[in-house]
Amino acid sequence: xxxxxxxxxxxxxxxxxxxxxxxxxxxxxxxxxxxxxxxxxxxxxxxxxxxxxxxxxxxxxxxxxxxxxxxxxxxxxxxxxxxxxxxxxxxxxxxxxxxxxxxxxxxxxx
Amino acid sequence: xxxxxxxxxxxxxxxxxxxxxxxxxxxxxxxxxxxxxxxxxxxxxxxxxxxxxxxxxxxxxxxxxxxxxxxxxxxxxxxxxxxxxxxxxxxxxxxxxxxxxxxxxxxxxxxxxxxxxxxxxxxxxxxxxxxxxxxxxxxxxxxxxxxxxxxxxxxxxxxxxxxxxxxxxxxxxxxxxxxxxxxxxxxxxxxxxxxxxxxxxxxxxxxxxxxxxxxxxxxxxxxxxxxxxxxxxxxxxxxxxxxxxxxxxxxxxxxxxxxxxxxxxxxxxxxxxxxxxxxxxxxxxxxxxxxxxxxxxxxxxxxxxxxxxxxxxxxxxxxxxxxxxxxxxxxxxxxxxxxxxxxxxxx
Amino acid sequence: xxxxxxxxxxxxxxxxxxxxxxxxxxxxxxxxxxxxxxxxxxxxxxxxxxxxxxxxxxxxxxxxxxxxxxxxxxxxxxxxxxxxxxxxxxxxxxxxxxxx
Numbered sequence: 001x002x003x004x005x006x007x008x009x010x011x012x013x014x015x016x017x018x019x020x021x022x023x024x025x026x027x028x029x030x031x032x033x034x035x036x037x038x039x040x041x042x043x044x045x046x047x048x049x050x051x052x053x054x055x056x057x058x059x060x061x062x063x064x065x066x067x068x069x070x071x072x073x074x075x076x077x078x079x080x081x082x083x084x085x086x087x088x089x090x091x092x093x094x095x096x097x098x099x100x101x102x103x104x105x106x107x108x109x110x
Numbered sequence: 111x112x113x114x115x116x117x118x119x120x121x122x123x124x125x126x127x128x129x130x131x132x133x134x135x136x137x138x139x140x141x142x143x144x145x146x147x148x149x150x151x152x153x154x155x156x157x158x159x160x161x162x163x164x165x166x167x168x169x170x171x172x173x174x175x176x177x178x179x180x181x182x183x184x185x186x187x188x189x190x191x192x193x194x195x196x197x198x199x200x201x202x203x204x205x206x207x208x209x210x211x212x213x214x215x216x217x218x219x220x221x222x223x224x225x226x227x228x229x230x231x232x233x234x235x236x237x238x239x240x241x242x243x244x245x246x247x248x249x250x251x252x253x254x255x256x257x258x259x260x261x262x263x264x265x266x267x268x269x270x271x272x273x274x275x276x277x278x279x280x281x282x283x284x285x286x287x288x289x290x291x292x293x294x295x296x297x298x299x300x301x302x303x304x305x306x307x308x309x310x311x312x313x314x315x316x317x318x319x320x321x322x323x324x325x326x327x328x329x330x331x332x333x334x335x336x337x338x339x340x341x342x343x344x345x346x347x348x349x350x351x352x353x354x355x356x357x358x359x360x361x362x363x364x365x366x367x368x369x370x371x372x373x374x375x376x377x378x379x380x381x382x383x384x385x386x387x388x389x390x391x392x393x394x395x396x397x398x399x400x401x402x403x404x405x406x407x408x409x410x411x412x413x414x415x416x417x418x419x420x421x422x423x424x425x426x427x428x429x430x431x432x433x434x435x436x437x438x439x440x441x442x443x444x445x446x447x448x449x450x451x452x453x454x455x456x457x
Numbered sequence: 458x459x460x461x462x463x464x465x466x467x468x469x470x471x472x473x474x475x476x477x478x479x480x481x482x483x484x485x486x487x488x489x490x491x492x493x494x495x496x497x498x499x500x501x502x503x504x505x506x507x508x509x510x511x512x513x514x515x516x517x518x519x520x521x522x523x524x525x526x527x528x529x530x531x532x533x534x535x536x537x538x539x540x541x542x543x544x545x546x547x548x549x550x551x552x553x554x555x556x557x
Binding site for chain 2: 006
Binding site: 310312313315320 | 533534540
């Protein structure tokens with residue numbers, strides 16, 4: 001029981017770190033990594049919820065859903081990575097970052 | 111012995127968020143990706159500890175292995191693009207502004223940083239609280255699944271859920287995978303320059319040794335999936351790994367696969383799955399309600415087809431684009447020996 | 458049976474120090490070539506001991522065969538990947554470490 005609580009916290013922390021990274025990091029590749037972390041956290045919480053104890057059976061339905069989720073997340077990751085490459089190709093940078101003109105950038109940097 | 115495992119659990123549960131934090135905080139993207147792969151492997155260990163061997167297999171093969179390979183190849187492509195850009199910049203004028211990494215510019219705003227961190231903490235606390243409030247679903251659908259196992263046609267509960275009780279989930283998932291392949295193919299083509307270098311003798315031997323073995327292992331995983339951990343996804347992932355290995359080694363066979371065959375292999379799994387699902391309705395049943403006692407046979411049939419398609423699709427996703435036009439291989443061959451000579455000159 | 462089980466346990470325990478030393482080498486050695494050396498050599502010996510221990514504890518020949526196959530595959534994969542990493546490093550002109 002205690003172990004399961006620990007893993008739930010771990011999943012929650014993974015989700016939070018992923019969310020933080022998704023918002024804070026500027027490089028798109030790192031954003032995708034962060035989104036993957038978030039999904040890992042969700043999977044962890046789901047599997048912990050399905051975990052059986054001595055009295056209760058293991059619930060196979062979340063296991064199947066997480067299996068599905070892993071495959072779906074790899075497909076979305078693949079498409080996202082191709083899009084990142086395209087962004088880099090067209091704008092010369094893989095950032096969701098508006099390129100500022102020199103005159104405008106000075107004030108906020110200080 | 112239990113104490114040792116408890117200690118291991120604590121270390122594992124602490125290592126996961128720590129690795130996640132390290133990988134997002136590292137300034138080097140390559141390091142971040144490597145940390146991500148190791149995080150995936152630790153996740154796989156966690157699945158074993160949480161009695162989910164099916165998920166562990168899929169995570170090790172797809173979550174850590176293939177996703178990592180995808181990230182690494184995308185990273186290489188990004189670096190190559192930025193290198194060519196830098197060369198252009200050197201040729202022309204150099205802009206000082208562009209050399210400042212944007213992360214540093216962002217550091218300059220501590221208020222925004224603190225505020226976002228605060229909001230995040232509040233959000234996570236709320237999330238944790240709502241998680242605690244959720245009515246305990248202990249046991250959940252476990253007894254229901256166990257009660258119906260006799261009709262499922264397989265012995266493994268996870269496989270029964272995946273391909274019988276909730277078959278439409280898997281059907282839709284195959285469609286998602288197929289859509290991803292379509293998306294990647296419609297966005298880019300594989301360029302000749304991306305097709306790598308000449309493989310050394312070691313890599314070539316490795317491929318010759320491993321690829322047949324991997325195909326056997328994939329078949330074994332699909333077969334064993336009906337009674338133990340394993341199944342179409344795990345088998346398909348191993349097939350995909352074989353495909354990635356072939357692509358990495360730049361074996362000529364890969365480029366000689368006819369385009370039609372490749373497309374049929376991509377479609378095979380989703381199409382047969384869909385046809386089976388509809389055929390089940392023909393006998394008066396619901397979608398994916400296998401008739402009578404034949405569920406086991408149908409499941410094995412669908413699993414074999416989907417495993418092939420999953421393998422081909424994931425390998426195609428790794429290749430990262432539509433196969434090049436038929437004239438491309440000759441150009442690549444010209445490039446191959448050229449770079450070899452170049453290497454000899456340097457050495 | 459109990460004797461075999463104990464012997465297997467001893468083998469597994471013997472294997473662990475090799476893994477530990479390989480990991481320490483990976484963390485502490487100065488350059489990529491020495492790290493590869495530590496990782497592949499020490500870990501392969503450790504893996505050999507662990508597989509031997511598990512095979513002694515196994516109940517069926519079936520399991521022993523699978524364990525041996527895993528051992529063989531890891532040996533092939535680790536040596537080949539070690540070679541590939543070292544080759545890539547050489548190609549990038551990373552100099553081997555020498556005592557300063």
